[in-house]
Amino acid sequence: MQFPVLSVIVLSPIIAGLLILLIPANRKTEIRMAALAAATLAMLLSAWVYFSYDVQQGGYQFIEHYTWLRQMGISYIVAVDGMNAPLVLLTGVVMFTGVLISWGLDDRPREFFAFLFILASGVFGVFVAQDLFMLFFFYEIAVFPMYLLISIWGWVQTREYAAMKLTLYLFIGSVVALIGGLAMYFEAGMVSFSMWDLARAGFSTEFQIFWFPFVFLGFAVLGGIFPFHNWSPDGHVAAPTAVSMFHAGVLMKLGAFAALRVGIMLLPEGAQFWKIGIMALALVNVVYGAFIAMVQTDFKYVIGFSSVSHMGLVMLGFSTLTPEGLTGAGLQMFSHGVMTALFFAVVGMVYDRAHTREINALGGFSKKMPWVAVAFIVGGLVSMGMPGLSGFVAEFPIFMGVWRVRPLVAIVAAISIVITASYIIRIIGRVFFGKMPEEFEHHIGDVTALDKLALVLLCAIMITIGVYPAIMAPMVSSGVESILRLLGGA
Amino acid sequence: MTIESFEPTMLLAILPEILLLVLIGFVLALDAVWKPEQRRALGWLTAGGLALIMVLALAVSRPSEDPRLVWGGMLRHDWFGFAFKMLFLFGAAITALFAMDAEELGKRGEFYVLMLVSTLGMNLMASASDLIMLYLAIETTSIPLYVLSGFMRHDDHSTEAGFKYMLFGAAASAVMLYGLTLLYGFAGDTSFYSLGLAMHNAELPLLPIVGSLVLILVGFAFKISAVPLHFWAPDVYEGAPTPVAGFLSTASKAAGFAVLLRVLLSIFTPVALPSWTGLLAVVAVMTMTLGNALALFQKNIKRLLAYSSIAHAGYILIGIVAISRLAVTGVVFYLIAYLITNLAAFGIVATFWRVVGSDQIADYAGMSRRKPWLAMAMLVAFLSLAGMPPLAGFVAKVFVFAAAVQADYIWLAVVGVLNSIVGLYYYLTVLKVVYLYRSEETEGLPLPISRPSAIALTVLTLGILLVGTLFGPWFSLAEQVAKAVLRNY
Secondary structure, three states, X not given: OOOOHHHHHHHHHHHHHHHHHHOOOOOHXXXXXXXXXXXXXXXXXXXXXXXXXXXXXXXXXXXXXXXXEOOOOEEEEEEEOOOOHHHHHHHHHHHHHHHHHHHHOOOOHHHHHHHHHHHHHHXXXXXXXXXXXXXXXXXXXXXXXXXXXXXXXXXXXXXXXXXXXXXXXXXXXXXXXXXXXXXXXXXXXXXXXEHHHHOOOOOOHXXXXXXXXXXXXXXXXXXXXXXXXXXXHHHHHHOOHHHHHHHHHHHHHHHHHHHHHHHHHHOHHHHHHHHHXXXXXXXXXXXXXXXXXXXXXXXXXXXXXXXHHHHHHHHHHHHHOOHHHHHHHHHHHHHHHHHHHHHHHHHHHHHHHHOOOEHHHOOOHHHXXXXXXXXXXXXXXXXXXXXXXXXXXHXXXXXXXXHHHOHHHHHHHHHHHHHHHHHHHHHHHHHHOOOOOHHHOOOOOOOOHHHHHHHHHHHHHHHHHHHOHHXXXXXXXXXXXXXXXXXXXX | OOEOOOOOOHHHHOHHHHHHHHHHHHHHHHHHHOOHHHOOHHHHHHHHHHHHHHHHHHHHOOOOOOOEXXXXXXXXXXXXXXXHHHHHHHHHHHHHXXXXXXXXXXXXXXXXXXXXXXXXXXXXXXXXXXXXXXXXXXXXXXXXXXXXXXXXXXXXXXXXXHHHHHHHHHHHHHHHHHHHHHHHHHHOOOEHHHHHHHHHOOOOOHHHHHXXXXXXXXXXXXXXXXXXXXXXXXXXXXXXXXXXXXXXXXXXXXXXXXXXXXXXXXXXXXXOHHHHHHHHHHHHHHHHHHHHHHHOOOOEHHHXXXXXXXXXXXXXXXXXXXXXXHHHHHHHHHHHHHHHHHHHHHHHHHHHHHHHOOOEHHHXXXXXXXXXXXXXXXXXXXXXXXXXXXXXXXXHHHHHHHHHHHOOOHHHHHHXXXXXXXXXXXXXXXXXXXXXXXXXXXXXXXXXXXXXXXXXHHHHHHHHHHHHHOOHHHHHHHHHHHHHHHOOO
16 A cells, blocks of 8 residues: 555644644744644645656546545545646645744744644645545635634734634635535435546536536635635735735635536536636636735735735636636646745735835835845736746636637736736835835844745745746646546537 | 333343432432532542443443333333433533532532432433323423522522523423323323324324424423523523533433434324424524524623524424434434533533633633633534534534435525524634633633543543544444434334
8 A cells, every 4th residue: 555645744734733732832942843844744745746746647646545434425535636736735835934934923833833734734635635525524624723813813903803704704605515515415316425426427407507606606705706705805914924825825726726626527517607607707806806906005905905816817717618728727826826925925024024014104125135025026027927937827828718718808807917017016116125214224134044945935936837837737737638528528 | 013021131221220220329328428528529429430331331231223112112222212321321421520629519419419310311211102201201300400400509590590490391391291191182092103103004183183292392392492492591501500501401402302303203203294394494493593693692601502502403403304314313413413512612611610700701811821721622612513623513514404405405404504604603702702812810820620620621522523533433323323213214
């Protein structure tokens, strides 16, 4: 039997979290070291899975299959394919950098890392789950630690409101999807929650058309789809840095991925029927999100709304149901995850030192923190879709796919690139260049070596994919092929 | 199924009850002999004795696959009754541990004796298969509970709770008794299974039978605190000693569901099925919605838990409305999960009250800094009540809602999930106070947990995690229980 690497990736964070709880609360250094060790392990293992996935062979690999509850046909099935392997890697990277960034956290770090790791286990679990029940199980595990993480360690002014809003939105979405999932299970009548079985169930067209909106939108709430995106900027802003990174970087992909995995892949005819509706919603996300981001004066809200806009591109890619669009969406999930984690890390670093996020009150930070400024510029270029960086590799196929289906939508969506450029350039100009206000001159220092390590790692990933797309694109395409087979060669 | 004449193996069927009587005798005798300061150890004796009874019962008096009617048809020896008995014994043992260090409770032998008598009554409720036995068992359960609710004589709230509970309980019980007599009057029989057979053969007039069912349901609805017979619960839970409130909301409620299931399934199914599913569906919706809605406004944690336990009765009723193999399995599973979870929740409240002397939610501020472990146990218990994985409450809810979807009660499942969102809101509000708010004056103060409470909370917390992750064995058990009661359905 091969080494159960995926199970180790899924379960090691939660076990590490529980072990961390056993360390006495005042031994903060030991707690941080333990957290870093666990995060390093998860990242290395996820990288190992990513690089040893055999793209030539394709399909599902690293399969583990155990019966969980025979009578109901609930199994514990984990596997990776071209679609979720990059997302597993993304989670590992964000988890590792999140721990680095949170090194200075001083209020109950033990509980913080424990909850963060429970969240990480939930996220890993959803990405690799091939059983519908298991997917819901881990999905909920990923939702509830958010509440505690935001409300306890978040930004004092909005944390209670934002945490409750986020949790309730996501919970509503997931239970609506759960009812849809149960309906699929009974309609299939196979006494199996395995998504591989459900994909073969042959649901009637009416059934698919009826249930698709519930399942897709239920999950897409977490992906930030319009008009259910409202929780996300508030949640991002209120969350502590590492949680914002996790949240925008990984959790929103969780929603989009689950909407793809359960909605589009299990109810393909429903997806065909509703694709124009999804495309319309996603288009609103892309354009409206970008416009709202442009008028924000709070640094973190700009990034929060830019996430809404960029996640719209993922949904837009899904809605094309074409190879280009889906491949682009898969790449965008990874690229945006890394990029937005970097953005939130930068915002956190600036805020920790300046204690304000008002863009107009900041300035000249490139002199004090050159590394941060460079990292933000790299991230900004990715966000504008500059060739040679991962954003271009992801967004170009999406626009190609949209162009093939609805050229007008592609043109309208492309407006967002211009707007994105405007707000990113504004931030770079105002925050990092220009003159530094008097009050910051003396007490602002550079970031720590751990922070720099996190920034370098995130930038390196974006540049590598931009320069050498072959490291990821073929893998995602191979994942897309199996989705297209389900869609019946559409 | 025929009624067997006496044979010695029948003693095995009531072994838990016999051993309970022996234990009651021991507690009474030692209570008389021991000095007052030694009497705290009666709690260890009760809990240990109950654990021993469970072990012995599991070893020798497990029922076979084929249910038997024993003792002149008064009791039915089957997995349904047996599993519920184990649940009650477990609940009583945990309650004894929580009560040991509670003022006015732990050092008094009467407390343990009354609780054990009530447990004896519940055991008989779970296996009763005759109208007379059923009524006697319900009264044996209820009367000690009335006394226990009013146990703290010097506390007006407790006295009020005891009195209120008794008055309402007696009224509901009288209505139920009226229903039982009517049923006997129309059918001329008291055995559940002969009644069921007569119904099946269409020998009985349907309308009067359904009328008597409605009256009987009044008594059951009171026990499970379903709307519109829920109103006693918040007042009684608030006033009663906290360990007693925990016992009321778990073991006593589970016993109510046990008799509800058995009576509905043995007598009124399938012939009278359409007449009660509609009624119970309405009751379920009202119970969930009202319980959750009123829980939103509570400032007292015991009242909040009371309304939450009303809401949970509503979720469980969904499973009874959906009535199928999966549904009954889900109901039993839900009861197992709910029992351990709610016992933990009340146990934490009792532990906190013993030190702080307050049940106000606002006074829980800063608890996670004072006692991280107690806060963690509370997190586990409340999130399990809210239905979050990997805790017991999540799987239980999924099974019940799944049963509703399977039986084409999708609207009922939707009402259920919408309600669980409201539930999540107020559970999180409490956790917010525990984890987020600080309290200047109490922050440094110790919050000691007594050893019995620590043991009980550890067992319950691990149990919640265990049922929520490795749910296979529990599901199999629940399925076996469902099979036993659905046999003639």
